[in-house]
Amino acid sequence: MRFSKIKDNDIANGLGITMSFWTQGCPHHCKGCFNKETWDYNGGKEFTKDDLEYIIANINKNNIKRDLSILGGEPLCIQNVKGVIELCKEFKSYYPNKKIYLWTGYTLENFNDIQKEVLKYIDILIDGKFEEENKNLSIMLRGSSNQRVIDVKKTLREENIALHEVC
Ligand code: SF4
Numbered sequence: 001m002r003f004s005k006i007k008d009n010d011i012a013n014g015l016g017i018t019m020s021f022w023t024q025g026c027p028h029h030c031k032g033c034f035n036k037e038t039w040d041y042n043g044g045k046e047f048t049k050d051d052l053e054y055i056i057a058n059i060n061k062n063n064i065k066r067d068l069s070i071l072g073g074e075p076l077c078i079q080n081v082k083g084v085i086e087l088c089k090e091f092k093s094y095y096p097n098k099k100i101y102l103w104t105g106y107t108l109e110n111f112n113d114i115q116k117e118v119l120k121y122i123d124i125l126i127d128g129k130f131e132e133e134n135k136n137l138s139i140m141l142r143g144s145s146n147q148r149v150i151d152v153k154k155t156l157r158e159e160n161i162a163l164h165e166v167c
Pocket of ligand 1: 026028033034035073074104129130
């Protein structure tokens, strides 16, 4: 897996403070994408054990309680999905009570079997491509109104898509 950047303190991509992790590489090429530098699969840098350890070691740095946000690029494309699952699995083994937010351009109903694996570890899924014609910067956690904020645990429990109540 390659990644674009890690931001220690982010207040724009979560409900509260998060450490945010941007994967590198995206197959969707949404019109109006605000993050085109993450499209190139060869851009960014390789995610190493040191990067994983950095996240684990610094998520509570300076006594700030952060959750983890995973954005892109596309975290669930074939090039990134296994690395993202490993990251989520490892993170939750240390911090089972912290939330993981994940943004994807795929829609949950169309996840393949590997992509579904990530649902075991994440809490909030924001799904769907960015649609310029539905752009809306006043809605929480999303860039366009077609995207959904999904409560993953409730969705798995009820076997039916449950939108997050705050959003
Ligand atoms: S999924 Fe995200 S990063 Fe990829 S093209 Fe769409 S808006 Fe850009």
